[in-house]
Amino acid sequence: MNCVDLKQTCRSVYNYAHAERKAWLESRKSFVNRCSIVSEYIIPADTPFPNYNNQAKALTEAKNKLPHLKLVNAQTLQQVLKRLDKAWSDFLKMPERGFPRFRPKNRFRSFVFPQLLKNCLDNGRVKLPSIGWIRIKQSRPFPVGFIPKQFQIVRKASGYYLMIIFQSQESVPDPIPGKISLGIDAGIESFIATSSSELIKSPKFLTRALKKLKILQRRLKKKIKGSSNWLKLQNKIARFHEKIANTRRDWLFKIAHYLCDQADNIFVEDINFKSWSKGCARKQSLDSGIGGFINDILPFICWKRGKYYLKVDKNYTSQICSNCGQHTGKKALSQRLHVCPKCHHTESRDTNAAKIIRDRGLVAVGHTVPEKRDNAVLGVSPMSDCRKKACGDDATGVKQLTLFNLVGNL
Numbered sequence: 001m002n003c004v005d006l007k008q009t010c011r012s013v014y015n016y017a018h019a020e021r022k023a024w025l026e027s028r029k030s031f032v033n034r035c036s037i038v039s040e041y042i043i044p045a046d047t048p049f050p051n052y053n054n055q056a057k058a059l060t061e062a063k064n065k066l067p068h069l070k071l072v073n074a075q076t077l078q079q080v081l082k083r084l085d086k087a088w089s090d091f092l093k094m095p096e097r098g099f100p101r102f103r104p105k106n107r108f109r110s111f112v113f114p115q116l117l118k119n120c121l122d123n124g125r126v127k128l129p130s131i132g133w134i135r136i137k138q139s140r141p142f143p144v145g146f147i148p149k150q151f152q153i154v155r156k157a158s159g160y161y162l163m164i165i166f167q168s169q170e171s172v173p174d175p176i177p178g179k180i181s182l183g184i185d186a187g188i189e190s191f192i193a194t195s196s197s198e199l200i201k202s203p204k205f206l207t208r209a210l211k212k213l214k215i216l217q218r219r220l221k222k223k224i225k226g227s228s229n230w231l232k233l234q235n236k237i238a239r240f241h242e243k244i245a246n247t248r249r250d251w252l253f254k255i256a257h258y259l260c261d262q263a264d265n266i267f268v269e270d271i272n273f274k275s276w277s278k279g280c281a282r283k284q285s286l287d288s289g290i291g292g293f294i295n296d297i298l299p300f301i302c303w304k305r306g307k308y309y310l311k312v313d314k315n316y317t318s319q320i321c322s323n324c325g326q327h328t329g330k331k332a333l334s335q336r337l338h339v340c341p342k343c344h345h346t347e348s349r350d351t352n353a354a355k356i357i358r359d360r361g362l363v364a365v366g367h368t369v370p371e372k373r374d375n376a377v378l379g380v381s382p383m384s385d386c387r388k389k390a391c392g393d394d395a396t397g398v399k400q401l402t403l404f405n406l407v408g409n410l
């Protein structure tokens with residue numbers, strides 16, 4: 001059995017289980033003493049809802065009748081059912097997400113091996129449960145001293161990829177606050193503003209590529225839907241999108257490293273980017289990937305580099321003067337400059353907010369913020385007991401390291 005067949009089996013299990021749940025739900029639509037206008041399956045009243053446990057049990061029984069299910073690793077199929085279960089419970093929690101759908105070929109892209117065989121890694125190849133040895137294009141050496149915990153195979157436009165999760169028993173202390181601090185404000189005009197008065201512009205990856213995308217999409221319209229040329233072009237567009245996403249991700253990681261080069265403590269504001277991206281900054285914020293940067297990439301790089309990362313209160317950051325602490329009142333979004341009526345301090349609105357964020361972070365970790373005065377240079381004195389207060393004694397714990405970058409052609 002190869003990966004394509006395996007994916008096909010997983011998909012059929014997913015769709016079957018989804019149909020079963022849907023049929024149960026629809027059979028309960030009309031009253032007991034009436035018939036549905038649309039034809040429905042008649043399911044006895046005492047049949048319980050096919051939840052995860054019931055379906056996993058039924059799957060084990062189904063293996064006796066359908067021998068091809070036996071070829072697939074049992075846990076892989078259970079993971080498929082778990083994923084369906086999650087889709088349903090997410091829908092019940094947040095109906096605006098939409099009802100779970102059947103998965104056509106192009107909507108089923110990955111599957112998981114939650115438990116691995118012993119000695120499953122070798123130079124340039126890995127051993128997958130129920131498939132056997134598979135050659136991979138190994139992008140980097142496997143880390144020494146780590147135990148592989150999970151494989152996930154993902155299909156992207158450019159090919160199949162293998163992701164491996166490694167675990168270490170080593171306890172890694174959480175980073176402690178250091179000397180130099182940096183506040184970061186997510187801007188609208190620029191990507192981010194830092195408290196060292198730097199504005200970093202977003203390269204606008206998607207906006208730049210839109211022209212080429214438009215040409216490709218126009219060409220796609222002229223092709224017959226489903227023809228081989230249509231499929232080829234479809235794949236080309238998908239590869240192009242993948243390339244944009246990869247370029248963006250690469251840039252975001254570089255920016256995160258660049259910020260970590262400058263400081264020991266990094267403070268950001270605690271923004272709900274989901275609602276932010278629905279508002280006026282929609283297109284820019286989606287193109288730049290600011291939410292993922294602040295919430296996922298930056299904390300990860302900070303942890304990796306041993307830098308201290310903290311989210312602080314976001315309220316009024318754009319309304320307070322970073323020089324004298326005066327509340328200047330609400331600014332219109334178009335007003336890009338901060339001019340203080342009290343001390344006449346003039347600065348870009350975003351870097352001013354970044355400085356407020358840095359000061360709040362300093363207070364939160366117990367450092368002293370120098371007194372507000374004209375042209376104040378904020379130097380911070382570290383205090384050992386403050387550090388203890390901020391980190392506590394339980395600065396240890398097993399960390400799980402995830403490596404995303406095992407690129408393989410399966």
Ligand SMILES: [Zn+2]
Nearest residue numbers: 321324340343
């Ligand atoms: Zn002022």
